[in-house]
Amino acid sequence: MEVLDYHKLKIFKTVADTRSFSKAAELLFLSQPTVTLQIKKIENYLGITLFKREKKGVVLTEEGKLLYQYASKILDDYSLLEEGLSNLRENLQRNLRIGASTTIGDFLLPDILPDFIKNKGDIKVNLFVGNSKEIEEGILSKTFYIGLIEDEVHSNKYEKFEFFSDEIILIASKNTNIPDVIEPENLKKYKFVFREQGSGTRNIIEKKLEKKGVRIKADIEISSSKAIARFVANSDYLSFVSRLVVKNLLGVHLKEVKIKGIKFTRKFYCITQKNIRLPKLDREFINYLISIE
Template sequence: MKLTRLKVFASVAENKSFSKAAKELFISQPAVSIHINKLEKELGVLLLKRSEKNVELTPAGMVLYKYARRVIDLMAEAETEINSINGEIQGRLTIGATLTIGEYVLPQIIGSFKHLHPRVEILLHVQNTEVIVEELLSGHYDMALIEGLCENPKIQKKKYLDDEIVLIASRDHPWSKRGCISLEEACAGKLILREPGSGTRQITEIALKNAGIDIQALNILMELGSSEAIKAAVSANLGAAFISKWTLEKELKLGLLSIVEIEGFSIPRSFNFIYSINRNLLTFPAREFIKFCEGQGKKLLQDIADYK
């Protein structure tokens, strides 16, 4: 069995789709079909059940996938050890990130890391926490950074940065003029929230529940899928919002938005590295990227904040 065919088979199994596997591997869909057909012919068994909606593994396919994943990971480990001996960082690094991290934290870090290690090809996928965790476990990413909670036993987690979710309002909103309000008043006002499934929404709701607030009784004006959309809506004085403090630097500096303190209430959280325990070893580029984030990356973010 050729390693290339095993990689194609594993990608189809993880994506449950020939077209998605082709996109992930940068080959045509007919080429994917050819690899799978040759593999099935070589083994003399049907590995995949095809349907119009998706692709499922047969019992034989489940067995092969287990060993294919092991072979692919062992090859990656070998490359990792060889590269670490040479001291050279190269290869592809696929990172999943939740929206706040992907939009406001990682771009500067990735740019600086690429400048030091130009032979590393970095692919960044930005989604909400729910999708990132699912795709990490499916083998789509080498590692990920998330802002939401993750208690999945198949995930390893390591803290990276501190964050706080704060209540914001436009500078013309009555709350901005007062500066501090009660939690009950905040929850009774018109609120603009992130979509269900996002880390910010998840942690905000948990904090409110722990403070005795009935989530079903919240006055939710709208749900939006990005921090930029939420800030635009709040700037237009449509309502107030709970949002990451990391996203507000420009708006606070320009005086477009205000942070409204809530008496006796705060929502601290952290950004975390996560990786699947099913992967025996992080690739050399992934290990070096995490090391860079924890050292030069943190300093870079601080220098940018101080400069601005």
């Protein structure tokens, strides 16, 4: 016996709302044959026809309209059940788990997180700092629900939104005689310190330079942006870092070197796993990120 479970009712309602099997499949990240099969199973179980085809798409039959009324209420009640259980869990344990890529975790969150938690009472914050690839993996494994990364993701497994604009700059020791502005092709004359493979900063720099026909290699790899800044300040190596990393060092130990015709800007992204209900505290933090100017 086929059961009218949440999954089938969700598919049915999405088809009815979009008036399209293909659009419903896209929204639910299913194949169109899968959506068609699930609708057919409902029809076979109930012994009715749910949709009829018209020029502008599929529309509900009279039987379909009746099922739609009850399905909508069932799905709403299910959402209320999830909300109630989530609130109960929040009352038992208020724990905010965040994964952040290095620049965000080391240089942005320490400035903005205290403002969020100051009026939250007794909460516990767990912050994991790694590279963008590690953050993406942590989201999928549910090690944490919120990921803050420096590199855009293209997988449909994540919900994402922009929350901060950043600039990556080329830095050198203040004691070097490198010009303040250089041509892109002259980058090859210098030695570079890069972040490790998988770093959002490194990915953006390499992609942008390759589009300009410039390839430079990492002579040294260091996984800490803070360590890179100190290394450059005491050497003749160059590196690309977020302006956030060196904002207090420019003009003191480091100087910015501009590349003619090239500027590196990027967005920081918040990602969560798609189709997962976040705890209340996590949703509040996301709303806080959205409000940051």
